[in-house]
Amino acid sequence: MVLLKVLRLVLGYSIVAISFITSPRKAKRPPAQQAHINQLAEDLTLYQFYACPFCVKVRRALRRLNMPVATINAQQPEHKAELLEGGGRVKVPCLKIVENGSTQWLYESKAIVEYLEKRCA
Secondary structure (H helix, E strand, O other), rough: HHHHHHHHHHHHHHHHHHHOOOOOOOOOOHHHHHHHHHHOOOOEEEEEOOOOHHHHHHHHHHHHHHOOOOEEEEEOOOHHHHHHHHHHHOOOOEEEEEOOOOEEEEEEHHHHHHHHHHHHH
16 A cells, blocks of 8 residues: 555656656737636636646646646645535546636546637637
C-alpha cells in the first residue's frame, strides 16, 4: 500500500514536471476579446489535485486557451467538503460553473476541456 502511494506520488510529480517543461503557448487575442474570455472565466472554478494527470490535462487546456480560471486544491478538507456537498462526490477534476444564479458541476477532463473550448470559441 505504501509502495503504491509512493509510486503514484512519483508518477504524479513527474507528469507535472513534464507538463511544466512542455507547457503549451497561450492563445493570443485582441485585448477586447481576451477581456471577454477573462469575464467568462470569472464564473468558473476548477477543483483539482496538483499531481493528478487528468487535472494536469485540464490545466494545460486552460493555459492553451489563455483562460484564467480559479483553481482550488480539493485535498484540503474544507474544499473537499464543498466538492462533496455541491457536486455530490469527491472526484477531480471538477469544474464548478455558475451561470444565471444556478450552479453546475462538470466532471471528467475530456468533458471539461470540450466545454472550455466551446466557451472560448
